[in-house]
Amino acid sequence: MTGLSAIELEDVVKEYHSHGEVVQAVRGVTLGIEEGEFFSLLGPSGCGKTTTMRMIAGFEAPTKGVVRLHGQDVTGVPPNKRDINMVFQSYALFPHLSVWDNVAFGLRQRRTPKEEIDRRVGEMLEIVDLAERGRRMPRQLSGGQQQRVALARALVNRPRALLLDEPLGALDLKLRQAMQIELKRIQREVGITFVYVTHDQGEALTMSDRIAVMNDGVVEQLAGPREIYERPASAFVAGFIGTSNLLSGSATGGELAIGGGRVLVPGHDGDVTVTVRPEKITIGTDEPARDCSAVRGTVAEVVYLGTYNSYAVSLADGAEITVFQQNVHDATATAERGDSVWLSWRAQHSYVIGS
Amino acid sequence: MSGERPVGTRRARAGDRLLHLYTWLIIIWLSSPIAVMIMFGFNDKQSKSNTTWQGFTLRWYAELFELSDLTTALLNSLVIALVSTALTVVVGTMLGLALGRHRFRGKSVTNFLIFAAISTPELVMGASLLSLFVSGNVPRGAVTIVVAHVLFSLSFVVVTVRARIVTLDPSLEEAARDLGATAWGTFRQVTLPAIMPGVLAGGMLAFALSIDDYVVTSFVNGSTVTFPLWIVGAVKTGVPAQVNVMGTLIFGVGVLIAVGNAVAARRRA
Numbered sequence: 001m002t003g004l005s006a007i008e009l010e011d012v013v014k015e016y017h018s019h020g021e022v023v024q025a026v027r028g029v030t031l032g033i034e035e036g037e038f039f040s041l042l043g044p045s046g047c048g049k050t051t052t053m054r055m056i057a058g059f060e061a062p063t064k065g066v067v068r069l070h071g072q073d074v075t076g077v078p079p080n081k082r083d084i085n086m087v088f089q090s091y092a093l094f095p096h097l098s099v100w101d102n103v104a105f106g107l108r109q110r111r112t113p114k115e116e117i118d119r120r121v122g123e124m125l126e127i128v129d130l131a132e133r134g135r136r137m138p139r140q141l142s143g144g145q146q147q148r149v150a151l152a153r154a155l156v157n158r159p160r161a162l163l164l165d166e167p168l169g170a171l172d173l174k175l176r177q178a179m180q181i182e183l184k185r186i187q188r189e190v191g192i193t194f195v196y197v198t199h200d201q202g203e204a205l206t207m208s209d210r211i212a213v214m215n216d217g218v219v220e221q222l223a224g225p226r227e228i229y230e231r232p233a234s235a236f237v238a239g240f241i242g243t244s245n246l247l248s249g250s251a252t253g254g255e256l257a258i259g260g261g262r263v264l265v266p267g268h269d270g271d272v273t274v275t276v277r278p279e280k281i282t283i284g285t286d287e288p289a290r291d292c293s294a295v296r297g298t299v300a301e302v303v304y305l306g307t308y309n310s311y312a313v314s315l316a317d318g319a320e321i322t323v324f325q326q327n328v329h330d331a332t333a334t335a336e337r338g339d340s341v342w343l344s345w346r347a348q349h350s351y352v353i354g355s
Numbered sequence: 356m357s358g359e360r361p362v363g364t365r366r367a368r369a370g371d372r373l374l375h376l377y378t379w380l381i382i383i384w385l386s387s388p389i390a391v392m393i394m395f396g397f398n399d400k401q402s403k404s405n406t407t408w409q410g411f412t413l414r415w416y417a418e419l420f421e422l423s424d425l426t427t428a429l430l431n432s433l434v435i436a437l438v439s440t441a442l443t444v445v446v447g448t449m450l451g452l453a454l455g456r457h458r459f460r461g462k463s464v465t466n467f468l469i470f471a472a473i474s475t476p477e478l479v480m481g482a483s484l485l486s487l488f489v490s491g492n493v494p495r496g497a498v499t500i501v502v503a504h505v506l507f508s509l510s511f512v513v514v515t516v517r518a519r520i521v522t523l524d525p526s527l528e529e530a531a532r533d534l535g536a537t538a539w540g541t542f543r544q545v546t547l548p549a550i551m552p553g554v555l556a557g558g559m560l561a562f563a564l565s566i567d568d569y570v571v572t573s574f575v576n577g578s579t580v581t582f583p584l585w586i587v588g589a590v591k592t593g594v595p596a597q598v599n600v601m602g603t604l605i606f607g608v609g610v611l612i613a614v615g616n617a618v619a620a621r622r623r624a
């Protein structure tokens with residue numbers, strides 16, 4: 001890792017004790033988040049995302065390991081002494097304070113001069129497009145507006161990093177997409193580190209510079225969105241991010257014999273698991289060329305999905321492969337249910353997990 | 356509307372009337388003692404007793420503080436009520452917060468004691484407090500009255516505050532901390548405003564319980580006389596009309612507070 005990380009976790013473990021049982025919410029997470037980066041923690045419910053974030057914010061102390069902010073060990077530093085702010089999933093707006101007073105809250109704690117508070121709160125409400133709503137109470141705002149107040153309330157303090165715990169979770173799809181763009185714009189505008197928690201892979205892929213995919217308290221892969229999509233480090237990541245076909249077997253001479261055909265895995269021998277994205281696969285009736293991976297199967301299901309068709313194809317050995325084919329030519333499907341077909345894809349489109 | 360209406364509607368009309376009648380009866384029943392108290396504060400009575408109407412006068416208002424022991428008793432009651440309410444509110448709020456928020460050893464025992472204090476008969480509480488004070492050689496007086504009043508009103512504040520705190524989203528307090536507030540700043544700026552309705556409700560209840568308590572006070576008062584004690588003592592010889600006037604004034608203040616509260620609540624909504 002180059003330079004000084006904004007946020008660094010070193011072998012962090014968090015155990016909870018509930019009803020005499022020990023729950024390991026986070027089991028050894030090591031990661032570094034760069035200054036100015038849009039960093040996402042992505043994973044299924046209960047994988048430890050919130051717990052990780054709460055340790056960064058200072059609401060929980062790690063059972064083991066070290067959290068560093070800008071190079072400094074912050075063990076024992078309370079949340080109000082950390083130069084980072086958090087946007088809560090429930091927004092946590094103070095119900096008895098107006099929008100303006102909510103946003104001014106942090107500056108008032110720091111005894112910022114009044115003129116400066118007025119100026120900065122005004123500017124911030126401008127940025128989140130709520131300049132006219134300063135005197136409203138939080139409950140008089142829509143969900144999306146409350147969300148923006150929460151964002152403004154954190155950003156107005158000019159923290160060195162902003163933590164967002166599923167900030168768009170409570171919004172409907174349209175608003176979510178609008179807010180994703182908005183968040184990205186604001187992040188570029190203020191230029192600070194964003195740590196973004198989500199269980200929505202699409203959201204993580206579109207917004208992040210880098211993503212840490214978490215599962216069961218550990219980071220399975222830490223990489224850019226393209227890398228995570230194209231080269232998943234584990235079967236879990238392959239399955240969690242988008243749709244993916246997993247084929248396993250024993251390879252000999254750089255080929256995996258499967259379903260009456262072969263999967264090309266140049267340079268690999270022995271037991272391998274290969275992933276292929278459904279949109280990379282071509283479906284057809286003619287035998288494909290020798291330099292492609294190709295398998296035979298029977299179409300078990302065809303689902304029309306508007307811009308593309310989804311095929312479920314059963315191989316001779318029982319495995320099932322999903323294929324997406326764009327509806328570019330005409331409305332009729334390439335294959336019907338029960339058809340015997342060839343599936344083929346270029347060698348570089350199958351990725352051997354863990355390689 | 357015409358006389359032709361379905362049976363169901365007619366029955367509903369009759370039901371409505373009955374409900375109105377019933378409501379008014381309840382209101383009259385509840386307010387009649389108060390009406391009588393207020394009315395007899397204006398009674399131009401000639402004898403010692405104040406039970407028959409003898410004409411209107413404002414004399415008792417003019418001579419409100421003529422009976423010096425009554426005035427002293429009223430002042431005693433007011434001071435005791437204010438002090439015990441203040442103590443009750445502070446201690447009760449802290450207890451309510453602890454019970455609503457934290458897990459600690461002895462929590463369930465404390466919860467049980469809170470409930471027990473509400474359900475203990477006043478006679479039992481008074482008698483046992485007296486024996487406690489006697490065996491501890493504590494001189495009885497205003498201080499022991501305050502202690503007793505805090506004891507029986509504490510639970511009400513605890514219960515109302517705890518009810519508020521359990522519905523308070525803990526992330527509000529975390530947000531305050533995250534935005535740089537100290538622990539005390541968080542309490543003052545976020546927690547307290549959120550539980551304030553509970554604190555006020557509990558405090559008003561504590562004041563009301565204290566100012567008219569007779570039973571427990573009569574055990575632990577020593578030689579200190581409070582307003583209710585004085586009135587009970589005067590019953591044999593006839594209650595002076597000033598008592599009605601004082602009662603009317605206390606009631607008036609209570610009504611003002613209740614109205615103010617309702618107005619504030621409406622403005623908030």
Ligand SMILES: Nc1ncnc2c1ncn2[C@@H]1O[C@H](COP(=O)(O)OP(=O)(O)OP(=O)(O)O)[C@@H](O)[C@H]1O
Binds near residue numbers: 051
């Ligand atoms: N205070 C706590 N006491 C006991 N167990 C806890 C506590 N907080 C979290 N856990 C457990 O730790 C694990 C991780 O929880 P965490 O909240 O970090 O998950 P998450 O990834 O944020 O999930 P979600 O997407 O549902 O918010 C879960 O199994 C959860 O039950």
Ligand SMILES: [Mg+2]
Binds near residue numbers: 049051
């Ligand atoms: Mg969570």
